[in-house]
Amino acid sequence: MPAEEDLSRLHCRLDELLEERGMTLTALAEKVGVSLVNLSVLKNDRAKAIRFSTLIALCDALACQPGELFTVDAHRTLG
Structure with a gap:
C-alpha cells in the first residue's frame, strides 16, 4: 500500500493540545469557525x-x- 493511503499512521493531538490550554472542543470550534462535528472527526483520527486554511486557523x-x-x-x- 502506498504511504499516502496508510492514513492510520497519522495522529491528531487535538485532545492533548486542548487539555494543555484548558480549552474545550466547543470553544475551539467557535473560535476557528469549524463545526464541532468536523473537529470531532479530526480529533478522533477519522x-x-x-x-490549509483550517490548519492555519487551528494553529x-x-x-x-x-x-x-x-x-x-x-x-x-507498511505490510
Missing part, C-alpha cells in the same frame, strides 16, 4: 484531509505549529 487558535498538532507513527511499517 479525517482524511484538512484544508492560530491553539498557538501551535502544525507539527505539534499532528504526529506520524514512524514505527508502524
